[in-house]
Amino acid sequence: MTTSRRTVLSAGLAAAALAGIGAPHVARAQQRPARQARMVPQGDLSVLDPIWTTQNMAAYHGAMMYDTLFGIDAKFQPQPQMVGRTDISADRKTYTFELRPGLKWHDGTAVTSRDCVASLRRWQVKDGAGQHLFERVADTPVVDEKTFRIVLKEPYGLLLDALAKTSTPLCFMMKAEVAATDPNTQITKHIGSGPFKFIESEYRPGSRVVYERNADYVPRSEPASGIAGGKRVLLDRVIWDIIPDAQTAASALMTGEVDFFEVPPIDILPTLSAAPGVKVEVFNKLGNVGQVRLNHLHPPFNNLAARRAAQLAINQEDIQRAAVGNPAYYRTCGSHFACDSAMGVEDGSDALMLKAPMAQRQARARELLKESGYDGKPIVVLHATNIHVMNQTVLVVAQQLRQIGLNVQLASSDWGGVVTRRANQNPPDQGGWNVFYTWSGGNSTASPISLFAHAATGRKAWFGWPENPSIEQMRTEWALAPNLEARRSVAQRLNRTMIDYVHDVKTGQWVQPHAYRGDRLRGLLAIPEIIPWWNVERYA
Amino acid sequence: MLSYIIRRLLGVIPVMLVVGIFVFSLLHLAPGDPAAIIAGDNATEENVARIRASLGLDRPLLEQFASWGWATLRGDLGVSMFSNIAVTKLVQQRIGPTISLAATTMLVAISIAITLGILAAWNAGSLLDRAVMGLAVTGFSVPVFVVGYILVYFFALQLHWLPVQGYMPLSEGLWPWLRHLILPSVALGMAYVALIARITRASMLEVLAEDYIRTASAKGVATLPMLLRHALKNAAVPIITVIGIGVALLMSGVVITESVFNIPGVGRLVVDAITRRDYPIIQGVMVIFAAVYVLINLVIDILYCFIDPRIRYA
Numbered sequence: 037m038t039t040s041r042r043t044v045l046s047a048g049l050a051a052a053a054l055a056g057i058g059a060p061h062v063a064r065a066q067q068r069p070a071r072q073a074r075m076v077p078q079g080d081l082s083v084l085d086p087i088w089t090t091q092n093m094a095a096y097h098g099a100m101m102y103d104t105l106f107g108i109d110a111k112f113q114p115q116p117q118m119v120g121r122t123d124i125s126a127d128r129k130t131y132t133f134e135l136r137p138g139l140k141w142h143d144g145t146a147v148t149s150r151d152c153v154a155s156l157r158r159w160q161v162k163d164g165a166g167q168h169l170f171e172r173v174a175d176t177p178v179v180d181e182k183t184f185r186i187v188l189k190e191p192y193g194l195l196l197d198a199l200a201k202t203s204t205p206l207c208f209m210m211k212a213e214v215a216a217t218d219p220n221t222q223i224t225k226h227i228g229s230g231p232f233k234f235i236e237s238e239y240r241p242g243s244r245v246v247y248e249r250n251a252d253y254v255p256r257s258e259p260a261s262g263i264a265g266g267k268r269v270l271l272d273r274v275i276w277d278i279i280p281d282a283q284t285a286a287s288a289l290m291t292g293e294v295d296f297f298e299v300p301p302i303d304i305l306p307t308l309s310a311a312p313g314v315k316v317e318v319f320n321k322l323g324n325v326g327q328v329r330l331n332h333l334h335p336p337f338n339n340l341a342a343r344r345a346a347q348l349a350i351n352q353e354d355i356q357r358a359a360v361g362n363p364a365y366y367r368t369c370g371s372h373f374a375c376d377s378a379m380g381v382e383d384g385s386d387a388l389m390l391k392a393p394m395a396q397r398q399a400r401a402r403e404l405l406k407e408s409g410y411d412g413k414p415i416v417v418l419h420a421t422n423i424h425v426m427n428q429t430v431l432v433v434a435q436q437l438r439q440i441g442l443n444v445q446l447a448s449s450d451w452g453g454v455v456t457r458r459a460n461q462n463p464p465d466q467g468g469w470n471v472f473y474t475w476s477g478g479n480s481t482a483s484p485i486s487l488f489a490h491a492a493t494g495r496k497a498w499f500g501w502p503e504n505p506s507i508e509q510m511r512t513e514w515a516l517a518p519n520l521e522a523r524r525s526v527a528q529r530l531n532r533t534m535i536d537y538v539h540d541v542k543t544g545q546w547v548q549p550h551a552y553r554g555d556r557l558r559g560l561l562a563i564p565e566i567i568p569w570w571n572v573e574r575y576a
Numbered sequence: 577m578l579s580y581i582i583r584r585l586l587g588v589i590p591v592m593l594v595v596g597i598f599v600f601s602l603l604h605l606a607p608g609d610p611a612a613i614i615a616g617d618n619a620t621e622e623n624v625a626r627i628r629a630s631l632g633l634d635r636p637l638l639e640q641f642a643s644w645g646w647a648t649l650r651g652d653l654g655v656s657m658f659s660n661i662a663v664t665k666l667v668q669q670r671i672g673p674t675i676s677l678a679a680t681t682m683l684v685a686i687s688i689a690i691t692l693g694i695l696a697a698w699n700a701g702s703l704l705d706r707a708v709m710g711l712a713v714t715g716f717s718v719p720v721f722v723v724g725y726i727l728v729y730f731f732a733l734q735l736h737w738l739p740v741q742g743y744m745p746l747s748e749g750l751w752p753w754l755r756h757l758i759l760p761s762v763a764l765g766m767a768y769v770a771l772i773a774r775i776t777r778a779s780m781l782e783v784l785a786e787d788y789i790r791t792a793s794a795k796g797v798a799t800l801p802m803l804l805r806h807a808l809k810n811a812a813v814p815i816i817t818v819i820g821i822g823v824a825l826l827m828s829g830v831v832i833t834e835s836v837f838n839i840p841g842v843g844r845l846v847v848d849a850i851t852r853r854d855y856p857i858i859q860g861v862m863v864i865f866a867a868v869y870v871l872i873n874l875v876i877d878i879l880y881c882f883i884d885p886r887i888r889y890a
Contacts, residue, residue, distance in 0.1 A: 080848060082658035083614060088627075090616030162623060203614065220626035222660055240669055241659040242848045243840035279741060280848075281837045287728055287740040288838075422851070449607055452853050456609035458619055474617060488620055498620070 042330050071249075071272040072572055073557060074295040076285040078565065080278045081245050084234075085222045087162050090204040092477075092565065099263070099566045100247050100274070101228035102208035105133065105152060106200035107263035110562065112378060112479075113321040114200035115213060115264035117256065118147070118209060118229075119263045128191035135182045141211055141229050149184035151312035154215035156199075159207050160221040163165070164488040165198040166207070168515060194485060202263055203480030203487070231255070231267040231570045232274060244266050245276040249571070257461075260571040263563050267570035270559065274569045289314060291552055295553040295574075296560075298567060303426070308551045315554030318365075319562040322478025323547035325374050326355070326425075327489065328433055329500035331470050334463050335413070336442075342408035343538035345473075347387055348401040349440040350433060351394060352544035359428040359546075366546035372490070372534045373527055375545055377482035378520060384532030388542060401440040414445040416464040418457055429543060430473050432433035437471070458499040470500065478545060479564035480525045484511045484530060502539045577881065584874045588867060596648065597865040599859050600641050608853040609633075610657050644856075648863060654856030656849075663860035666845060673743045674841035676753065677833065678826050680761040685728060685768035692769070693776020693815075694803055700781060708773060715770030720829055724763040724836040731759060741838035760837040761803055764829050768822045775818045779811035786810075812883045820876035824869050 062295060083089045085300040086098030107117040116122060120136030139147035153176045160166030160173075186195065199207045209229060217223045226234050230249035239245055255266035260574045277294055286304045288294045290311040300308055300316075330348060336342035356366040369375035370385025382389075417434050420426040434444045438441040447457070447469065454472060462468040480487045490511065494503035510533065514526040534540075552560065559571045612619075628634050632643075648655060649659035680850035696708040717760040738759055744752040783789065784807055792802050830844035842861060849857035880887045 082656075082848075082854075084659065084851060089614050090619050091614075092616075094616075136802075164620070217860060218630070220623070220630050224660060240840060241656070241661065241666065242845055243670075277742070277838070280844070281835050281838065282840050283725060284728070284741050284836055287733055288742075291732055291736065291740050293740055293742065450851065452609075452613055453607040455612040455617075456607050457611070459612060459624060476617070496620075 046395045049193070053168050059564065066220040069294045071270065072274075072275065073296065073572065073574055074275045074277055074294040076279045076288070076294050076298060077276050080242050080297045081276065082241055083222065084226055084239075086108075086208055087159055087205050087210075087219060088222045088366065090162075092204060093202040093564065093566065095202075095206055096567050097234070097245070098206055098208045098228075099230070099568060100232040101226065101234045102210065103139075103228070103230045103267075104207055104263065105209065105259055106196050107265075108197075108200045108202060109261040109264040112482075114196035115258075115261070117200075117264055118152070122196075129188045131186045131188075131195060132179070133184055133186070136254075136256070137182075139229055140252045141227050142233050142250060142252075143155065143211075143227050145211075146181075146254070147209065147229050148181050148212070149178045150181075151212045151215065152209055153178055153184050154212040155209045156207065158210070158217070160207065160213045162492075163198075165201060165203075165483070165486045166192070168485050169195060169198045173523075174211045191515075194515065198486075199481075200264070200487055201480075201483070202563060203477060203483070206566075225252045229253075231269045238397065243278055243279075246274060247274045255570075260541075260561055260568075262455050262561070263566060263568065267568075269570050270573040271493070271569060288549070289553070292553065292556075295557055296550065296567075298550055299548055302360055302365060302549075303552070305362075305549060309426070313553050313555035314551055316549050316551045317560075318547045318549045319567075320478070320547065320564045321562065322374050322377055322482065322564050323365075323545055324475045324479040325369070325478055325545050326359075326429060326473065326543035327474040328471060328473050328543055329458075329489075329498075329540050330538065331462055331464070331500055332469065332502045334468060334470065336405070336408055336410040336415070337470060339410075340527065341404045342410055345401040345404035345440055346437060346442075347535075347538050348397045348404070348542060349436045349442075349569050350388075350541050351397075351436060352389070352542070353446065354436070355429050355432045356544040356546060357433045359425045359568040366544055367550065368533075369542060369545045370531075372539070372542060373484065374478035374481040377478060379482050379484070379524060379527040381524065381528045381531050383528040384535045388535050398440050399426070405441055408440070412443050415442050415470045416447050416468070417443055418454045418469050419446045419448040420473075421448050425475070426451065426454075426473060433471070433473060434545070447515050461501065473543070477565045484514045484527065489540070490534075492537075500540060502537070504533070504537050504539065506533055507537065508529065509537065530550065577878075581874070584870075584877070587647040588870045591870055592863060592866055596645060596859070596863060597641075599862040600644065603853070603855055604637055604640070605764055610853040613660060613852050637760070644859065648860075653860030653863070657758070657854050658852060663856050664682065667842060667861065667864060670842045670845045672745060673839045674830055674843060676743075676746070676757055677760055677764065677830055677841060678823070680754075681755045681765045681768065681826065681829075682819070682823060684761050685822070687774060688765070689769045689772035690776050690808075690815070693773040694780055694808065696773065697780035697784060698799075698803060700777075705777075706760060708742075708777070712770035712774050718766065720763050720767065720832050721836050723766050724759070724833065727763055728837075729758045743839045743841075752803060760833045760839060763836070764826070764833040767829065768826075771822060772815065772818055776811070776815050779823040780807055780816045783807045783811040788884060802838055809883065813880060816876060816879055816883065820872055823872050827865060828866075860863040 070138050079093050081093045081097050083094050086094040103118050104180045106114045107120050109115045119133045121134040123132040151395040152395055159168040172189050172192045214223050214225050231250055231253045233250050235248055249269045249272050255268050258265040260266055271528045282301050285297050286300055289297045304572050305316055308314050330337040330343055332338055352368040360366040370382035370389040373379035373381045438444050460468045460470050476487055484490045489498040491497040492502045492504040492507035495501050510526055510530040514523050517523040517526055533539045556574055556576045559573045561568050561571050612624050615624045615627050655662050692708045696705040699705050728740050731738045738755055742756055744756050746753045792806050832839045834843045846861045853886055
């Protein structure tokens with residue numbers, strides 16, 4: 037084949053044409069809108085109703101587009117958010133709330149007290165703290181367009197905390213017509229009053245979620261603190277890019293294609309920290325608390341001695357080293373209510389914490405197991421293999437249980453398989469189980485009421501179904517306690533009882549650092565269990 | 577020929593029925609409860625049960641299958657249990673990136689592989705031949721995600737020539753579309769280059785040994801026309817078969833490539849749906865995939881007739 041002048045010319049023209057077509061688009065791609073941020077969140081936003089589900093992603097979405105009556109500040113104290121004025125009657129049984137002026141839904145209509153009451157009614161059906169509160173609510177009368185009341189049967193010190201909490205589901209306010217949807221059916225209209233508007237036309241499940249600034253939003257005058265204070269929106273557009281591969285997300289952050297990577301794997305952190313412009317920071321200081329749930333319904337763990345044996349066998353340090361790796365990001369913890377939180381008491385934690393040599397603990401565990409009458413039957417341990425922390429933790433836990441003489445049988449599947457099987461109350465050889473592992477946010481773990489997993493109501497409790505009237509009595513006592521000091525005192529007794537009874541076995545606490553473009557973004561707020569985008573400014 | 581095509585198209589119906597029964601049974605008998613996943617980790621069992629009822633998952637399996645089957649026959653693939661969006665709409669949103677990736681991959685693979693295969697066969701036993709076959713072995717052996725990460729490291733992270741991830745529709749311009757597809761297409765195409773190059777070489781070697789090639793050469797036909805018009809045309813049937821299989825196999829490769837390069841295609845849609853047990857999406861996409869496979873095979877069979885006029889279908 038010969039190369040003629042004509043072929044060279046046409047090739048050159050084709051290349052020029054291609055470059056010509058591409059050039060304006062390259063320029064457009066590089067010309068990022070001045071006030072835009074792109075985040076890679078922990079997962080996909082597959083459900084748009086933050087009341088229908090307790091998934092974190094739905095809560096993140098809710099915090100973008102909805103607002104709350106109250107919000108916890110950086111010191112975990114409830115502060116008014118949509119509410120302008122609160123009056124509490126002398127007998128502390130009637131709370132009167134007046135909405136602050138200027139609140140509007142994204143469709144332009146005004147937020148009314150009728151909307152708020154309908155939202156409260158829907159939320160309480162789905163939320164543990166809401167249910168606990170509404171067991172004591174006599175009525176929720178609407179006084180006028182801007183005022184409504186919560187009338188209690190008895191004083192309840194956690195009312196504002198429940199409305200302000202950041203553990204899922206948060207008490208988001210929706211339009212009355214939307215809030216009228218059955219709580220067990222997903223809403224189909226998405227009208228919020230929060231700082232950002234959800235752009236439904238650009239929503240691609242599994243790929244991207246887009247929010248734009250709500251120009252009508254009137255922030256409070258106080259500085260932003262926690263989920264409370266002034267939610268000043270300094271970005272025009274926030275895009276969530278759902279990137280399933282952590283390595284890809286890290287590379288995209290390093291090249292500047294995205295600005296924020298929520299859950300970079302711990303082993304990638306040194307690379308990210310060294311990358312120019314990238315900053316690694318922990319925003320959720322309470323992190324996560326791991327727990328091994330033992331099935332209280334069936335042998336051997338329906339026996340207290342066997343549960344105590346399992347508790348002695350579990351070594352938090354070994355688990356955390358395998359699951360998290362870097363000691364800078366984990367700690368052992370003897371509290372059922374998250375260490376470093378206001379309720380992070382460690383009373384009675386000797387059995388849980390490694391204060392005796394492991395060989396000694398294991399010897400005692402073997403004795404306890406013998407006392408329990410364990411007959412060597414296989415112990416079914418549910419094992420989610422597709423989530424790193426779960427996979428690693430369960431492998432270590434299984435080995436630790438084997439070391440005290442339990443005949444461990446791993447039932448491996450993905451997390452989807454575990455969430456189905458863990459609900460099965462049948463004996464392990466009929467589709468049930470003996471042990472499974474999960475974790476909860478440190479913030480929700482800190483409250484004996486908010487976290488449903490703390491309940492000890494038998495078959496009505498969370499998976500594992502512990503039953504202990506003393507624990508239930510103390511949880512109620514905690515909720516009714518008049519102040520923080522009194523609550524902490526109850527928490528001390530409660531922690532001791534939960535460890536003694538082996539309600540579940542805590543496996544330690546760890547934080548998840550976030551990685552972001554520190555050379556572009558500033559003003560990120562530290563809020564447990566929420567990634568807020570108000571107050572965030574793009575300065576470069 | 578026409579009656580053959582009609583018969584093959586009608587044959588799609590039982591295939592789809594078998595696929596439908598198989599996929600439905602497999603999904604519903606495998607462990608996993610979408611209601612529990614929707615409800616989230618903090619939910620009570622009562623809430624999970626209520627969501628299960630609202631999704632109709634508490635109905636007998638046969639009843640669920642009948643209603644899904646009937647709706648599918650009417651072209652209604654259902655609605656995602658999670659996002660409440662119609663499966664057909666989700667597939668429409670995702671099909672563009674997948675077709676783009678598959679098309680560019682096959683284009684890259686076919687053009688490179690056939691050229692290499694012909695060159696290797698023409699220079700059989702030479703250093704070039706060995707190099708091509710070495711490349712083919714490498715292409716087969718290295719997983720697509722490893723090739724992907726290596727390409728990203730050099731061309732995106734080090735040289736900053738191409739983006740790490742993402743997809744731009746063709747409507748945004750030819751170059752933005754292409755620059756997002758170059759790395760994934762090369763990564764995904766490596767295995768197909770290897771496969772097609774090997775088959776092309778083997779098939780060409782066989783044809784090049786035929787008498788009519790020697791005759792053409794003796795008549796003074798130039799090398800290139802002889803290789804392309806005489807040899808390649810007669811060696812094309814196995815090559816086209818392999819390309820057809822390649823296109824069908826591409827679906828599994830696309831899933832990994834779409835994840836590594838964050839391309840919002842159908843592959844990722846179905847993987848996400850499997851993780852969440854979003855039954856309508858999995859069932860809908862599987863039925864579509866099955867139909868595509870059957871049609872690809874049909875197209876390949878028809879192509880045989882055009883390439884080799886001796887092939888006739890009764």
